[in-house]
Amino acid sequence: MDYYYAPGRNHLFVPGPVNIPEPVLRAMNRNNEDYRSPAIPAFTKTLLEDVKRIFKTTSGTTFLIPTTGTGAWESALTNTLSPRDRIISFEIGQFSLLWIDQMQRLNFDVDVVSSEWGRGANLDVLSAKLAQDKEHKVKAVCIVHNETATGVTNNLAAVRRVLDDCGHPALLLVDGVSSICALDFRMDEWGVDVALTGSQKALSMPTGMGIICASPKAMEAAKSAKSLRVFFDWNDYLKFYKLGTFWPYTPSIQLLYGLRAALDLLFEEGLNNVFARHARLGRATRLAVEAWGLKNCSQREEWYSDTVTAVIIPPYINSADIVKRAWNRYNMSLGLGLNKVAGKAFRIGHLGNVNELQLLGCLSGVEMILKDVGYPVKLGSGVAAAAAYLQHSIPLFASRV
Ligand SMILES: Cc1ncc(COP(=O)(O)O)c(C=O)c1O
Incomplete structure (x- = not known):
């Protein structure tokens, strides 16, 4: 006992x-399988396609990576940016703070816009900073959609408007860990370049899968990004996507079946x-x-x-x-x-x-x-x-x- x-x-x-619903638990209660068997590629392909719906994107490229939200952050940053690249990010609570800490440890030059905890990202400051940046030294704006520590949701449509009004080409990288699959999220409409979440949040699965979506612009940036990356390198995935076998290394078969069931429940509702x-x-x-x-x-x-x-x-x-x-x-x-x-x-x-x-x-x-x-x-x-x-x-x- x-x-x-x-x-x-x-x-x-x-x-x-969060709670894992019974159909997801049952779907995962199965033996291991050979992920190189003929059954897995078609299954994976459908998952990679269907998962686009939770981001509301048709043009994005999706990745299912064995990791947590923290790894998904690292994947988003290292695949699109180079060391010393300038980022603007917002400190409004513990998770935005942790992401900023990761950016600094990964050697990016982070311009931190802090707000009192309990308030949202200060978009007036963002607007002023982007307007001043005539040479487009800022390569990315990184924002947590929903700050889980304070219960604050940022307005991503407004962030996109600020970028557009300034005519600024910075990438927009968004942590949707406690929003995606629970709050409306419109990757294409809001011009989000990388969006990410973790399986244990609103998808209601066990921890262990990072779900990441990259826009065509982010995929282009990935071609020249020089950050050191190995485990999280999107190129390794793309190689196997081309081959039609999909997995550069062993996926959790159980989590894949869990994801199938979790998506089915969300789409049915x-x-x-x-x-x-x-x-x-x-x-x-x-x-x-x-x-x-x-x-x-x-x-x-x-x-x-x-x-x-x-x-x-x-x-x-x-x-x-x-x-x-x-x-x-x-x-x-x-x-x-x-x-x-x-x-x-x-x-x-x-x-x-x-x-x-x-x-x-x-x-x-x-x-x-x-x-x-x-x-x-x-x-x-x-x-x-x-x-x-x-x-x-x-x-x-x-x-x-
Ligand atoms: C908004 C947000 N981002 C990132 C994370 C980190 O995710 P993980 O604990 O899966 O690494 C969390 C965790 O609660 C979170 O709420």
């Missing part, structure tokens, strides 16, 4: 890794319905937070995230105690506050294969925990606010009417 055993399912409400479900989950969570008299770390409605809500708690409570109590009394997992908001915020992840009643269970747990740690909340207040909204906004399942 697992030492940490608790009955029922763990209420997994961290903002990734319909991507727009998936986004609408996340919008409902986000709104319901925010209504509960408001009813509890607490603040969203995300400072403005325009930045509110529909995949994660970071909740600021009063200074006399340590948010780590909330996360600990969730685990040791209610069999629930909530996200810790990270770095600058450590102790001050806890996070509710509402992304991936999760529904409204699961969320209400989580919110009811949070209420009890808030009382446990000494915050005067009326039990049921947040749940009532969320339920009153959800009751009128959840559509019928088309297949069940």
